[in-house]
Each structure stands twice: as structure tokens, then as C-alpha cells.
Amino acid sequence: MADFAELRRQALSLDELTRDAFVEEVLVLPMDDATTRGWKRMQATDRDDWVFAAGTGLTWAVDRPSKLGARRAAEAVTFPPLHSQMVGWWLFHAWRSIDLLKAGLDASASGTTSVTAVTSRALIEELGCLVTEVRLVRKAWETAKLPDLACLHRASLVRAQLSPTLTKLQFASRMSNLPASMPSATNVLTYVAKLDKLSKSPKFSEWYNWLSDASHPAFGARLIYVTNPLRHASGASILRLHSRSPIHLVDHHGDRTDFTYDIEDKANAALETCGFLLVEHLRAALKLVDDFGLTTSAPALTERAYWRNLLPASSGDTCPCGCGPWAVSLHAWGAEAPSVPALTV
Numbered sequence: 001m002a003d004f005a006e007l008r009r010q011a012l013s014l015d016e017l018t019r020d021a022f023v024e025e026v027l028v029l030p031m032d033d034a035t036t037r038g039w040k041r042m043q044a045t046d047r048d049d050w051v052f053a054a055g056t057g058l059t060w061a062v063d064r065p066s067k068l069g070a071r072r073a074a075e076a077v078t079f080p081p082l083h084s085q086m087v088g089w090w091l092f093h094a095w096r097s098i099d100l101l102k103a104g105l106d107a108s109a110s111g112t113t114s115v116t117a118v119t120s121r122a123l124i125e126e127l128g129c130l131v132t133e134v135r136l137v138r139k140a141w142e143t144a145k146l147p148d149l150a151c152l153h154r155a156s157l158v159r160a161q162l163s164p165t166l167t168k169l170q171f172a173s174r175m176s177n178l179p180a181s182m183p184s185a186t187n188v189l190t191y192v193a194k195l196d197k198l199s200k201s202p203k204f205s206e207w208y209n210w211l212s213d214a215s216h217p218a219f220g221a222r223l224i225y226v227t228n229p230l231r232h233a234s235g236a237s238i239l240r241l242h243s244r245s246p247i248h249l250v251d252h253h254g255d256r257t258d259f260t261y262d263i264e265d266k267a268n269a270a271l272e273t274c275g276f277l278l279v280e281h282l283r284a285a286l287k288l289v290d291d292f293g294l295t296t297s298a299p300a301l302t303e304r305a306y307w308r309n310l311l312p313a314s315s316g317d318t319c320p321c322g323c324g325p326w327a328v329s330l331h332a333w334g335a336e337a338p339s340v341p342a343l344t345v
């Protein structure tokens, strides 16, 4: 059986990091002139604390700005809402990965291969989705971060780059009877093909095909409960042993022989590879989320408190994201966005 002690330690460390995480996501809807007039009438009577910024025919407004946010309206209606969307996007991937990883590791340890196969298959899909999305988010963020621009234009460029990307990722669905306004999600086979392409190996689609068969009441699922075939030396017959869990033989000397199980081997191999890659990509994706928050100072522009609301440090201090001294950190307009790991298997 595979030794998953290190993978379990890393999964539990992420679990610890995210267990109590919470974010109040704010989606800012651009208002046309009629909606803006209605919003202004309502605000005059309710006297809630809002800040707004107007562009060409559209207005954006958000409540609960900080004092700084009230002075920097264009940034306040853009950066904190987008940061809350990014944190929510990251937490989805983290919580889903951790739930699946823990279930897969427990199932593998107890020899419950039917569950390991289903969770390992889901982990391949989750890894393909994260690897694809982290590249999209990084590209959108870096396109907005690199150019040398005035403050006002910066906010609109960041919104134009990140808002459509994050909104599509969060609301895309595979259901067939979707309203026309809802984006349709990427086919899962596209994610698996992406993993093969990036890793320059057919491993992911091979695992995925077998584990899909094992996740349905098909040949692969039936293989879970039988040993790989033992052919009689004469060629006259084949012996397969059926059992609830993987079995082994112990001879009269006490020597142990394990039978082999193809689905168990593939499920464990996919669990190990996808597990470590997920942890690595989640850590890299969190650096992107933090880079956005620290470069834009989003948490300083709102009164809302949320997970990862890190504030820029003073020049002599250490960066709160853990990347090292603040003075040499790359959380600044014009600097490159944090990189995404290569996919090696």
C-alpha cells in the first residue's frame, strides 16, 4: 500500500489554514442611468454609507467603504469586491480539494477501493480545473498589473480583466437547461487533456479512463473486488479470487504475498500525484490572491473584514503573505505576478 503520510500532513496543514476561513463576497453590478437615479433616491432616504464611481454611461457603487475608500472611489468600488471574489474562488478549490483528499486517503488506508477510485477520479478533474483556472486568473491579473497607468485607468483595467474571468469561473455550469445568461462550464475531458498536454504524458487520461469505468457499474468497478487473474501453468484455466477488500497470502514461513489489483494501483497512483500537485497549485494560487490584495490595498479600502485581508507592510518589515522582506516583494504595480508551477509527473 502506498505511504501517504506526507500527503496527509500537507492536506491537514491546508485544512488547518482554511477551516475557519470566511468571506463576504460582493458582486458589483454596473448601473445604467435609470438604475443609478433609483439607487441615488434610495440612498438619500436610507442614508447608508456608500461610495460610487461613474464611467461612460455606467455607475458602480458599493457600501461600507473605509475612510480611505471614500476618498478613492474608483478603487473602492473595484478592488475590494474583486478581491472578495478571488478569495471565494480560491476557497472553493481549497475546500473541495481537501474534502476529496481526506476522503481518498481514508478510503485508501482502509482498502475501500470503490471509494478511492471515485475520489481519485474527482481529484483528476479538480486538478485539471484548478490548473486551467489559475492560469486564466494569473493572465488576467498580470495584464492589469504590468502597464504603467494613472490610478483611475488602473481600476477600470483591473475590472475589465478580472471581473468577466472570475464571474465566468464562478457561475459556469454543466446543466443542460441553463438560462441563456449563464455561462456553460468547460467539459471535464478538456481539463484532463490539458493535464496530459502540460505534463507531456498520457498518464492523466489513462488513469481517468480506468477510474471512470471503476466509478460506474462497469468492468472497472467489478475489477475492484477480484485479484488480477492467475493463469494455470497448463493454460487450461484462470483463477480470480473475489473478496470485499484486497487480500494477501501468508505461507507457513510467515512470508507474505500480496495479490495485485489494477484499480487499486491506479487509484492510489492518481491520488498521490494529483494530491501533491493540488497542494502545490493551491499554494501558488493563494500567492496570486495575496498579490492582488497587497498590490491594490483592497482590504484598506473597505470596512468589511474577510479572510486574507492582508495589509501592505512598512519598508523594513516582513511581508504578511510570507514571501520575505516587504522591500523586495513584488506586490507593486508594474511588477510580475507570482508564477504558476510547471506540471511535472
Ligand SMILES: [Zn+2]
Pocket (backbone or CB within 6 Å): 319, 320, 321, 322, 323, 324, 329, 331
Ligand atoms: Zn508577500
